[in-house]
Structure formats: C-alpha cells, structure tokens
Amino acid sequence: MDMLLFELQKNSATPLYEQLYESIKEAIISTKIPLGSKLPSKRKLAQFLSISQTTVELAYGQLLAEGYISTKPRVGFFVEDLESIPLVETSVATPLSPQQQPQWRYSFHPGKVDSTHFPFTAWRKYAKDIFDVSSKELLSLGDAQGELALRTEIAHYLYQSRGITCDAAQIVIGSGTEQLLPIIMRLLGDDARFAVENPGYSAIPRIHMKQVIPIAIDDDGLRVEELANTAANVVYVTPSHQFPTGAVLSMKRRAKLLKWANAQAERYIIEDDYDSEFRYIGKPISALCGLDQNNKVIYISTFTKSLMPSLRVAYVVLPPQLVLAYRNMFNYYSCTVPRFDQHILANFMHDGHFARHLNRMRTIYRKKHDVLIESLQRYTSRVTVFGEHAGMHILIRLQHDKSEQQLKALAQAHAIEIFALSDYAFTTEQQKTPTLLLGFGDLDEQAIPQAVDMLMAAWSIKKD
C-alpha cells in the first residue's frame, strides 16, 4: 500500500498521537485505506512522519482498542473489514421544541407552597458544614433505607407531632411518594387489590396499571362500609386531611378501618399523611398509624409541604414484618436521596429548625387562609366554602349554570390557574354542584382579595 500522508501539527494542543489516530480512523471510514490492507509497521511510519515510535504505538493502540484495526503477531496491523455503518439512511429529524410553561397571573394550585419564608440562612450553614473533607465517607453509597441520622430525627418528629411510635429501623427514605410506592407495592405482592379514595389523589393507578377500586368519600372521610363490600385488601387513605375534599376521617371510621384491616392477614392500610402539618383550628389531628396496634398501617409522608417540593425527600414507616421483607427483596437497592442532603436535613431538624419553621409557617398559612375565606365572604350568595381549617387549599361550591370544567377553562382564559374537584375523580359521574379547589400556599397574602375578585369576575359572579 501507499505510504500514509498525514499532516500532523506539532504545535497543536491536540497530542500528536491523537491527531494520527483521528487521521487514520478517518481514512479507514472513508475507505481511503482499503479494508483488509496492511498498515505500515510502527517503526516505518514513525520514520516517515518524523515522529517518535511511541506516538505511533499510542495511535495504533487506540485504533486496536476501538476495533478499527487488528493485529496478527509477528505479521503486522490490518484494517478491519468493517460492515458499513448505515450513515446515509438518516431518519427525518424530529424537531424538539422546549416545553412551554404557561404564565399565570394568579395560581390557586393546591400543591404550591410559600416560597418567600424559607430559612435559607440556617440551611446554608448546614450545607457549608457538611460539604467538607471530614464528611468524605458520605461520598460512597450509604444505607439503602436512608441515613440513620435522618431516620432518627424523623422517628422523633413522628412521635412528637403525629402520635406515632416507631423505630428508625422501620423507616425507608426515598425521593417522593411516587418513588416509594412501587417499593411498597412490591412488598405487598402482585396479587394485592388496591382501593383508593374517590375523589382522591394516588399514584397507585399509574404505577399499578391495573384497575383500582374507587371508594366514595363523605364528610367523615372514606366510607369504610363500602370498602368492606369490595375485594380490595389494601386501601390508600389520607385520614388527617382528605385530598381533595379536606374531610377528616372520623374516629368511628378510624376504628372501623383498623378493624377491617385486622380481620385478614393480607389486609393493609396505606396512610398518606400528606399535608397534615398545617391545621389552623385546634391541634394537628393524630395519624391513624398511631392508633394501630397490629402493624397494619404503612405510613407515608414527605417534606414537600413542610419544607419544599424540590427537596425530594419522602419516607415510609413499615410495620416490622414488612421491614424484614424489604431487607430481603431490596438488598441490591441504593437510597435515591443524596446522602449530603439527608445530613443537611437531619442536622437542621436536630437543632430544632424544622419545628420552628413549621410553627412560623403555620402562622403565615393561617393568615393566607383567613384572608382567602374573608375575601370569599363577599360572594356568599353563590359561593359556599368547605374543607377549610387545614392544609393549603379550601374548596368552593358554586351556584352556576356552567360545569366545573367550563369554569376552570374560564379562569385559565383569565390567566388564573385553578383545579376542579372532578380532576381528582376516579369515576365519571356528574357532579351536581360545580366544586373547585382554591390553593393559597404561594399566593401573596396582600394579593388574595384581588385574586378572588378577578376569579369571580371571570365567572361573572357579582359581589353580594
């Protein structure tokens, strides 16, 4: 074969061997060097190009490693007989536009939290302290269940604030309810038949991709009698503050629900304690899990509402028998929450910042809640409030000839984000009175009256 004529730049930032490798590779792909042909020996090519033999060796080594050439001992280097890569049949490119985020003037989204009162100074201090060489052992993978320090703080919090007695060993930390639910569902087995609150919010149908059994909600929460008449053996409930109706599961129903679970070995209750931290009348309602004496409640909660949605820390408290099953089934697993973040949160909680933050935010949310209710009192002839006194949204029933979805669309047309009760329905029966959710978490307290007036104007509802 002809000698290889490559132009190498000796003063380039690209090492000589890399220039040589790229040149030969290109020559092979473009078949300037015929397939199967023998390359010059390292010594000869080095002499010809006036470069060191090491440079040629490195380039040939790279070509060998990537399979462009092969070597026969004591014979030499040969260009591999590559099958042609299908370079020409390029499919039509699909243009990707960035996803559009609508711009709202006011958002009544029930999932939004206040973003102006986060204790950045305290948080930053703990971040500064943890990102240090003294924490270098936190670089490697930690406990699959999550850091013991954080689990200990959570167990303490649950005891103090939610009436739950549990051991840190029962807690599994994950990036969200959405990430923990598949684990719980694996533990409960493939044959589990899930019931959910209706209306309600649960990721189970999405994860499960099988039919779930919807159970109606009334003013006392889940209709436990209905549940007992189904084939369900696992029920997903939000007893402290039903989402979205705001109902509190009555004591009578709690007792009945625990009794239902206790009647059969494979029955379980998944308690999602979403949104339970903020109650503006009386003290927080204790968790159902705290009443459970028979290891029937799987308790799940997050820091989404109490700290921030973007933190991505949720946790589940497993009954002891499921902890053992978890350790057997998920022994390969790695906790999805960064260890450094877990320790920032644990230290923040340990020093009392979390409790203080909750108390502070309770006052802030109570004010927003009160202003919202007050603003709505100018429209009582057509607007009835319910599901108030807790969480970050209330509900309104409207005297209106338009449907919920029409009302939602009208609001959106006025750049107001709002959700309808039927958005959370698992069945499609017609709601008699249009009912909408008004989240107030991230609304500016001062702006609430105007937001309400704008919303009512969008619906052509006049002041009393």
Added chain:
Amino acid sequence: MDMLLFELQKNSATPLYEQLYESIKEAIISTKIPLGSKLPSKRKLAQFLSISQTTVELAYGQLLAEGYISTKPRVGFFVEDLESIPLVETSVATPLSPQQQPQWRYSFHPGKVDSTHFPFTAWRKYAKDIFDVSSKELLSLGDAQGELALRTEIAHYLYQSRGITCDAAQIVIGSGTEQLLPIIMRLLGDDARFAVENPGYSAIPRIHMKQVIPIAIDDDGLRVEELANTAANVVYVTPSHQFPTGAVLSMKRRAKLLKWANAQAERYIIEDDYDSEFRYIGKPISALCGLDQNNKVIYISTFTKSLMPSLRVAYVVLPPQLVLAYRNMFNYYSCTVPRFDQHILANFMHDGHFARHLNRMRTIYRKKHDVLIESLQRYTSRVTVFGEHAGMHILIRLQHDKSEQQLKALAQAHAIEIFALSDYAFTTEQQKTPTLLLGFGDLDEQAIPQAVDMLMAAWSIKKD
C-alpha cells in the same frame, strides 16, 4: 351524667384546651364517659372548671374534628358510639436489629471510588452560593426532565468527551440508572423483549421481572451474531468498557449492532456508558451513540464514578421520537434529583471543575491501576491479568483447584471483599478457570501491594 372531673394544670407548657381535649378523649376511649352520652354544654363546663369558654370550644372542636364526639344543632354534644378499637390483640412484636455492615480490611469492590480527592472546597462554594434567597424559585418543583442548566452542561460534556451530539431537550435526569430504566422500559412498551450481556450487570431483570435473553461476551464484547438469532428487540450493552469483563465492543461489532437495530422499527440499543471516563491508555473510546445516525441508541450514564456514588445523578439521552413519547406519558412526573443539587453540579461543570476533576482523577486511578498490575506481576505463574487499562477494576484468572465462590469465601474469611465473575452471570454454566474482579477505586495506592499479598496468602498462592 356526672360532671367531668378533670385536673387541668394552668401553669403547664401544654395549653389548657389540649389538656382538656386529652382528658376527655381518654375518658371516652376508656369508656369512663358512656358511649352516646351527652357532654355538658360549653358554658357549663367552662364555669365548672373555671376556664374560659373558648378553651372548651377549642377542645370540643378538636374532639369533633377527630370524630370522638358529634353535635346536634341546638341540642348539644354527644359521645360517638365508636366501635372498639382492637387494642388488645396486639401481634407479637418483631424485633428489628440494625443491618450489619461487614468490616473489611481491604475492599476490592469494583463499585468503590476514591474518596480522598473530592474537590470539597469548590463544591462547597457552589453550595453556599445556591442556598440563597435569590434562588427561592428553586423551592418549587422544576422541569420533570431536570434543570435545563444541568442538561445543557451534560450535552456539552457529551459532545466534548464522548463524541455525542445531542440537544439538552433529549436529556432526562434521574437519581440513578435504576430509577431511569423503568421510564425507558415504559417508553419501549410492554412487549419489549430484552437481551443483556452475559456476564453483565443490568437492573432490567429486577425491574422487568420477566425472562431476559443472555448474550455471550468475548474479547470483542457482545456477540452480535448471537443477538440476531434471538427474538430480542432491545439490547442492553456497555460498549466502552464491558462490565465486568472489560472488553471493548469492536468497531466491526458496533457497525453490526447499529445495523441490527436499524433493520426493524421497534429495535433499540440501550448503551450504558458506565465507567467510560477513565481510560489509562490512549484516549477515551467514543460512545456507540455518537455513531448512531438513526436514533436507535438510548444512551444512559451517571456521575457515580466520575464524582461520587452518593450524589445520585444519572441521565439518559433519548432519541427525539422517544422524547415526544416521554412528554406524553410522564407529564405528571417530577424529577427525583433535588433542584439545588442540580444547580450545584451545573455550576461546577460550567466553570470547568468537572473536566479538571476528571483529569486529576485519571492520574490518580492510573497510578493505583499500575501499582495493582505491578503487585500482581510477582504471581504470574498462577495469576493472569486481563480487562485492564480502563475503569476501576481489572480481572484475574487463577490457576487454582478451588472454585470462584470458594476463593471468594476464602478472601472474605480474611476480611477481604472481592467479587467473582460468576456473580454477574445470567446463566449457570461452570467457569473453567476461576476469574475474580479486583476493584482498586478506593484502595490506598500505598496499601495495594500488601492487599495483593494478603489476598494471595489467603489463597495459598506463593510468589514466583
């Protein structure tokens, strides 16, 4: 009924209403107050206990909210006829022992990374800067695909270092390969038939819970001809540095594999570019994805080896047609990686720290790699090294009458952690020559010769 005789502590830290609530609740549960009985009016009880009527109102309100009592308008408050909560049938408590972590003298774990050279000072600076009130919009949920800033940096890195041209819009960020794979598998549909490298490491069998098709590996990587003879339509490969054998998928096979994928619309290649950053001979081998002109390669990688395992940041590059499918199917989804962490990493990359860190670590790992090889050269009569020159582990074939698993157990008995090739086999055929993995990521360079000597002593292998 009798008057309620409660002892309330006026100077206690517990508010009076809460003491009253607790006392009445306890009286109801213990049936000291008969079920169905009428409670005294708020006025009367307030007078009797010499407390304000508001205090009684708050206590009654809490009992009402939790369903212990009910109210009949203009009649009064009544104790609810609760079904007895099954308090006595407490199941036998399962004692939970904390999970034991073995203490190793030396760990040859292939997944361990160096923990003494992480650039904490730079990282801390970015953490300090981002946890600030000026970043308050990062408290709410961000883009489901991950922060645009981080995706932009990743796209840039992939172009510079892995030969991949992609748009930030094609990238989805998640907490790990384990968390991203279920998303990919949903996109590929329920009917996908997965092939995996054998031996190999893939979470697909665990997630899929169906049969996968094992395809043999030889010195040129995956045997693509075998793949073509199966019913598989998706293959999971590690072309740059096959795990665990260290083989590089040859150019010929790469071309063949891309051709295979291109032959049918539903065929896809999942390229796991695990461990590709560190190559100690020549330059890093370009990704298969960079050769793909037909949107057939789903590229997946992580910062586990290049930064730290506990960071929990992985990403996938989806072909454009799958990006559109992703946006439709996962419109409810929230990115599992905390937004603040994403921005710390993005800023760290943007200012060149990541590239510098990689270069620095390449030198450190190369030294460890060289010392390990050198230490093994004292045992060449019975020990053959292969799969070297890249990543964080090498392999050794042993002349030994014991099996791989026996050798592994012997090492462990000497407090040395080690893994066998058969640990990663999807089939159970007998390995002829015992083959073990020697990870060197977190071994102290100075300690490597001694670690090797101890290991050989455990196996009764004498120096040449």
